[in-house]
Amino acid sequence: MSIPLLPTRRLAAMAIAAAFLLSTFGAGAKAADxxxxxxxxxxxxxxxxxxxxxxxxxxxxxxxLEIRVMGEIARRLGLTYRPVIIKWDSLLIGLKADQYDTASDAMDITPERQKQVTFVDGWLQSGGRLVVKADSPIKSGADMKGKTIGVLVASTWEKLATGLGANVKTYKAETDGIQDLVNGNVDGVITDSISAAYTIKASHLPLRMTDDYLSQIQKGFPIKLGKPNLVKAMNKALADMIADGTYAKLTSALIGYSPAPKDPIRSQL
Structure with a gap:
């Protein structure tokens, strides 16, 4: 019994697809896997x-920023993108319970978190800044000692504020902390520099950031441990969109520049 030969054009297409899958997911992995x-x-x-x-x-x-970048990653992988709204303090719990595949939330990559999840290569670089009222006497992070400083609950900002001698007040949403600052209920709020600059500009608030950075960090998309194929696929999609300029176009439209890390923290696989 003879086996019919496939048309040359179809064979070429299959070869190209196979090469793409191999470079994207690594040897031995399937596109659906x-x-x-x-x-x-x-x-x-x-x-x-x-x-x-x-x-x-x-x-x-x-x-x-995260919605645009994650949506583009999904598009490049041929997947439907489904955002899942959840509170920050439940994020990792839900991830480990398989309530969603990853999280686009602006999560700092830290050694402690790297033990709990696998991060996609760092997708954004920023840092912690102290936000105060425009007429505040506070000039730098060193001036927050003894002051009441608002931070997001269970965030790295809480450790920064405590370490600098501040009295910490926590919030489930950073927007609540900013509102408390405007109302004079706290002396300052520690938040991400990108978020702070956007909020002050977009809302025309009588606030400013101190000149110093309290930290320099990269943010990452966490994935439950034991999913190397998903991590590799997202890594490639992210790298490609940065290389071809798509990332810069998506992010610059919101904050005026591309926050892509020059030396991204790599996934620990």
Whole structure:
């Protein structure tokens, strides 16, 4: 019994597809083997309340740095992108419980968290800044000793504030902390420099940031341990969109520049 030969054009297409899958996922992995909770769908946790990372536009749709970047990653992988709204303090709990595949929320890559999850290569570089009222006598982070400083609960900002001798007040959403600052209920708020600059500019608030950075960090997309194929696929999609300029276009439209790390923290696989 003879086996019919495939047309040359089809063989070439199959060869190209095979080469793409090999370079994307590594030897031995299949295109469908992305370790997704729901095949064909990339679900990612986000708060939706942390401008300019995630927020609702006037049209009622989710937008923001993380939403745009994660959406583009899903598109390049041929997946449907499904944001999952969740509170910050439940984010890692839900990830480990397979409630979503990853989280786009602006999470700092730290040694402690690297023991709990696998991060995609760092996708954004920023740092902690102290936000105060425009007429505040506070000039730098060193001046917050004895002052009441607002921070996001369970965040790295809490450790920074405590280490500098501040009295810490925690919030479930950083927007609540900023509002408390405007109302005079706290002396300052520690938040991400990108978020702070966007909020002050977009809302025309009588606030300013001190000149010094309290930290320099990279943010990453966490994935539950034991999903190397998904990590590799997202890494390649992210690297490609940075290389071809898509990342810069998506992010610059919101904050005026590309925050892509020059030397991203690599995934620990």
């Amino acid at each position: 992305l370790e997704l909770i729901t095949p064909g769908e990339l679900s990612a946790a986000t708060e939706g309340t942390y401008p300019p990372f995630s927020m609702y536009g006037t049209d009622g749709k989710l937008d923001g």
